[in-house]
Amino acid sequence: MEEVKFKILENKKLTDLIYILKLEGNTKSIKNSGEFVNLKLPNYYLRRPISVADFDENTLTLIYKILGEGTKDLSKLEEGTYLDILVGLGNGFNLDTKNPLLVAGGIGIAPFVKVIKEFNKKGIKPTLVYGEQTKDNFILLDFFKGNTNLYLTTDDGSVGFKGNAVSFLKENKIDFTTYYACGPLPMLKSLSEYNDNGYLSLEARMGCGFGACMGCSIKTTNGFKRVCKEGPVFMASEVIYE
Helix, strand or coil, rough: CEEEEEEEEEEEEEECCCEEEEECCCCCCCCCCCCHHHHHHCCCCCCCEECCCCECCCCEEEECCCCCCHHHHHHCCCCCCCCEEEEEECCCCCCCCCCEEEEHHHHCCCCHHHHHHHHHHCCCEEEEEEEEHHHHHHHCCHHHHCCEEEEEEEECCCCCCEEEHHHHHHCCCCCCEEEEEEECCHHHHHHHHCCCEEEEECCCCCCCCCCCCCEEEEEEECCCECCCCCCCEEEHEEECCC
């Protein structure tokens, strides 16, 4: 973990509630796709944990959704503003598989930008099942169409399969060796009950973001684990839902 000052290069609106935030700074402590960072916002005591969407040697990309006053204020920050960010948090994904399936629900699509790039580097074009409530909520479709075998699902049937991502998988045979999923907890629970041969990226309310406060602990087959420290990525087979 490292505390780094990042400069905002872009804070761009993608949909009514979703933004892409591009920052410049030292990313050497970020090692794996699936990690997260913890942003310190002006006038707020607790930091905001956000999944890493993409990174390279000196830039960091985050995709976030306005869910409260903190993220609303984040959306108003202008280019050139500096943010204090804790980087190198969480365990990230194990991408050691030859036929991956990515399952994303809503803003859970964010960490898969880097995941897809990593698989593409290996010559692998992953399958992506991307679910949203309605067609207007999808983001970065040109990127996903060009680099994955893409299936879209919508709750209202406005595009693609009518239903959620898990319902799509239950009704359509998709060949894969390992899946990687990120999205709402009910989706992850339903997916792991249907098939536990994969990894889940979980979200949780965090006090510190680096394992000190124990506030984000969840129950697993190996006892309680912290989403911020032992996670946010867990094997689907080890998570116990209560």
